[in-house]
Amino acid sequence: MNVTIYDVAREANVSMATVSRVVNGNPNVKPATRKKVLNTIERLGYRPNAVARGLASKKTTTVGVIIPDISSIFFSELARGIDDIATMYKYNIILSNSDQNKEKELRLINTMFEKQVDGLIYMGATIGEDHVQQLKTSPVPVALAATIDATETIPSVNIDYEQAAYEATSLLIENGTKHPIYVTGAEDSVVNERKYAGYVKAIKEANKEVNEEYVIKTEFSYESGVDAASKILNITDHPKAVFAATDEIALGVIHGLQDNGINVPEDMEVFGFDNTRLATMVRPTLSTVVQPMYDIGAVAMRLLTKFMNKETVEDQNVVLPHQIVKRNSTKQS
Amino acid sequence: MNVTIYDVAREANVSMATVSRVVNGNPNVKPATRKKVLNTIERLGYRPNAVARGLASKKTTTVGVIIPDISSIFFSELARGIDDIATMYKYNIILSNSDQNKEKELRLINTMFEKQVDGLIYMGATIGEDHVQQLKTSPVPVALAATIDATETIPSVNIDYEQAAYEATSLLIENGTKHPIYVTGAEDSVVNERKYAGYVKAIKEANKEVNEEYVIKTEFSYESGVDAASKILNITDHPKAVFAATDEIALGVIHGLQDNGINVPEDMEVFGFDNTRLATMVRPTLSTVVQPMYDIGAVAMRLLTKFMNKETVEDQNVVLPHQIVKRNSTKQS
DNA sequence: TTGAAAGCGCTAACAT
DNA sequence: ATGTTAGCGCTTTCAA
Numbered sequence: 001m002n003v004t005i006y007d008v009a010r011e012a013n014v015s016m017a018t019v020s021r022v023v024n025g026n027p028n029v030k031p032a033t034r035k036k037v038l039n040t041i042e043r044l045g046y047r048p049n050a051v052a053r054g055l056a057s058k059k060t061t062t063v064g065v066i067i068p069d070i071s072s073i074f075f076s077e078l079a080r081g082i083d084d085i086a087t088m089y090k091y092n093i094i095l096s097n098s099d100q101n102k103e104k105e106l107r108l109i110n111t112m113f114e115k116q117v118d119g120l121i122y123m124g125a126t127i128g129e130d131h132v133q134q135l136k137t138s139p140v141p142v143a144l145a146a147t148i149d150a151t152e153t154i155p156s157v158n159i160d161y162e163q164a165a166y167e168a169t170s171l172l173i174e175n176g177t178k179h180p181i182y183v184t185g186a187e188d189s190v191v192n193e194r195k196y197a198g199y200v201k202a203i204k205e206a207n208k209e210v211n212e213e214y215v216i217k218t219e220f221s222y223e224s225g226v227d228a229a230s231k232i233l234n235i236t237d238h239p240k241a242v243f244a245a246t247d248e249i250a251l252g253v254i255h256g257l258q259d260n261g262i263n264v265p266e267d268m269e270v271f272g273f274d275n276t277r278l279a280t281m282v283r284p285t286l287s288t289v290v291q292p293m294y295d296i297g298a299v300a301m302r303l304l305t306k307f308m309n310k311e312t313v314e315d316q317n318v319v320l321p322h323q324i325v326k327r328n329s330t331k332q333s
Numbered sequence: 334m335n336v337t338i339y340d341v342a343r344e345a346n347v348s349m350a351t352v353s354r355v356v357n358g359n360p361n362v363k364p365a366t367r368k369k370v371l372n373t374i375e376r377l378g379y380r381p382n383a384v385a386r387g388l389a390s391k392k393t394t395t396v397g398v399i400i401p402d403i404s405s406i407f408f409s410e411l412a413r414g415i416d417d418i419a420t421m422y423k424y425n426i427i428l429s430n431s432d433q434n435k436e437k438e439l440r441l442i443n444t445m446f447e448k449q450v451d452g453l454i455y456m457g458a459t460i461g462e463d464h465v466q467q468l469k470t471s472p473v474p475v476a477l478a479a480t481i482d483a484t485e486t487i488p489s490v491n492i493d494y495e496q497a498a499y500e501a502t503s504l505l506i507e508n509g510t511k512h513p514i515y516v517t518g519a520e521d522s523v524v525n526e527r528k529y530a531g532y533v534k535a536i537k538e539a540n541k542e543v544n545e546e547y548v549i550k551t552e553f554s555y556e557s558g559v560d561a562a563s564k565i566l567n568i569t570d571h572p573k574a575v576f577a578a579t580d581e582i583a584l585g586v587i588h589g590l591q592d593n594g595i596n597v598p599e600d601m602e603v604f605g606f607d608n609t610r611l612a613t614m615v616r617p618t619l620s621t622v623v624q625p626m627y628d629i630g631a632v633a634m635r636l637l638t639k640f641m642n643k644e645t646v647e648d649q650n651v652v653l654p655h656q657i658v659k660r661n662s663t664k665q666s
Numbered sequence: 667t668t669g670a671a672a673g674c675g676c677t678a679a680c681a682t
Numbered sequence: 683a684t685g686t687t688a689g690c691g692c693t694t695t696c697a698a
Contacts, residue, residue, distance in 0.1 A: 015669045050448045052691030054384045055674045076409040083430050095428040097416050115383045222614055255616055281555055283588055348685045385675030388690045
């Protein structure tokens with residue numbers, strides 16, 4: 001058996017309550033007593049049992065994190081932001097991958113509640129009614145990171161996807177391509193919708209009409225980008241600029257283009273989205289939209305701590321600033 | 334207040350024990366009773382409290398995972414393998430970043446124990462005596478993933494780093510470069526030592542002598558690779574092949590070389606290590622050592638489940654097979 | 667400043 | 683097949 005608070009109390013000739021007080025830094029303990037207790041804690045090698053503490057106090061100092069895929073360069077960066085702030089506020093993180101699978105997402109949320117997390121950070125493209133339902137009846141605070149629910153009723157941290165996509169597309173248009181091609185995933189999410197909306201807005205502003213042939217819906221992967229490049233090259237008289245919904249797609253497009261003897265950006269320009277570390281790990285380096293993944297995670301966690309502390313929060317839906325960074329996959333303008 | 338097992342018992346006219354039995358799938362319950370209980374669980378929206386269960390049963394179905402940096406493409410892949418197998422065995426994961434900081438590592442291990450994890454998976458290059466001490470006196474099973482302690486007394490899952498590095502270097506030598514350059518991090522870890530030993534072995538086999546000028550110790554980052562390329566180019570009459578200790582360094586080297594007008598692999602060859610997703614996301618695609626990160630994580634977790642189940646394990650130090658994959662950053666031989 | 671004692675919600679003998 | 687009853691190790695009133 002392990003040494004318990006009771007053992008310490010007995011050995012130090014004080015009550016459990018006193019030991020508890022010194023362990024928890026309660027100031028109402030005479031220095032001499034504190035010292036005595038601390039000594040026997042040291043001597044016995046006492047280590048508080050967080051589970052027992054959790055049961056008694058109804059706080060686990062643990063937050064749940066549901067993430068689509070931690071091996072994704074995008075989400076792992078977010079997770080890092082979450083964990084750093086969590087650590088700062090003395091929380092630990094239970095991390096689970098959902099693969100954007102609805103059943104699994106719902107099940108995971110429930111598991112997190114069973115484990116009595118003090119709060120939950122949720123990431124996942126498609127938030128249906130059942131998700132919202134389950135999240136809104138949560139016994140603990142919830143925050144969405146880089147995720148938007150249609151009702152916009154759950155606290156969240158994001159950037160202005162529409163505006164960002166609009167700016168990126170506009171830049172390509174200004175650079176001389178009237179109707180850039182858009183390559184994205186065929187995902188049915190609010191974030192994806194907004195990016196598309198921004199693209200459309202820029203196109204309409206310049207051309208009035210959106211040519212569906214120039215919108216390629218595939219998957220959010222490097223390979224899809226490579227494939228998309230071939231498709232693009234097969235379009236007769238294709239536009240000379242491509243806006244990709246993620247950096248990973250953009251990288252694929254660049255390489256797919258290069259594999260076909262096309263020079264980027266001389267022959268064709270490519271613009272990405274996210275500014276993952278990948279963006280500077282290509283030649284030419286990728287012009288892209290800076291989505292501050294780490295910060296989104298960090299701010300989401302910070303927001304959650306406020307809710308957990310029952311602080312009043314001014315704005316539940318945080319919109320972080322984005323940026324446009326021009327590197328070498330687009331022409332200098 | 335939440336609904337407890339006691340409420341369910343009362344409403345269903347059975348004892349807590351019976352409710353506990355149906356919740357835990359104990360077969361010793363009359364089907365009719367089970368159904369009745371299940372109904373009232375449903376009706377009351379009862380959700381078992383895992384913390385209370387943990388206190389009573391001394392099992393939390395949670396394992397700790399200490400990782401240097403989840404945002405690293407290498408470790409996040411490992412983490413994914415861990416979580417998948419954990420999920421398969423009904424465990425959840427408490428994930429914490431250590432940044433390879435000794436103080437933090439030691440503190441995290443302790444926190445994991447306080448939280449009463451049922452097991453611990455540890456990753457981290459430098460395992461000193463205090464780590465070994467703390468890990469060996471662990472109250473729960475521990476497994477190292479892609480990590481080696483000098484005493485080799487803690488269960489672990491790895492590949493044969495020395496052999497892998499030897500093979501990679503030899504391949505470069507066979508391709509015509511008598512003494513390839515080695516670019517690695519200045520990290521003081523067993524894994525790093527072994528890779529270096531493999532490199533040295535191959536060099537000695539071909540030349541008898543190792544030229545220290547051809548060993549560049551920097552950091553494990555893309556940027557370091559880029560910088561290393563310049564250094565290499567500054568070496569008079571430098572070798573025409575580079576073996577990098579990680580893919581990320583290799584990518585940097587390739588781009589640094591290309592930025593200086595060098596063609597890969599025509600002018601210089603580059604070989605990586607790990608086979609992260611990065612390897613196929615460069616042009617030319619990267620020849621590299623396949624270290625099965627996902628599998629290492631998965632096997633480590635599987636190993637841990639065996640220990641947690643008190644199964645007897647034949648070999649505590651698992652060595653997974655590696656592979657050499659030739660892509661386009663080396664010449665066809 | 668300290669102690670006593672009642673839980674927190676559940677599991678696990680032990681009975682029946 | 684089901685119920686009774688101790689705890690699990692800690693926090694938290696409430697008293698003193």
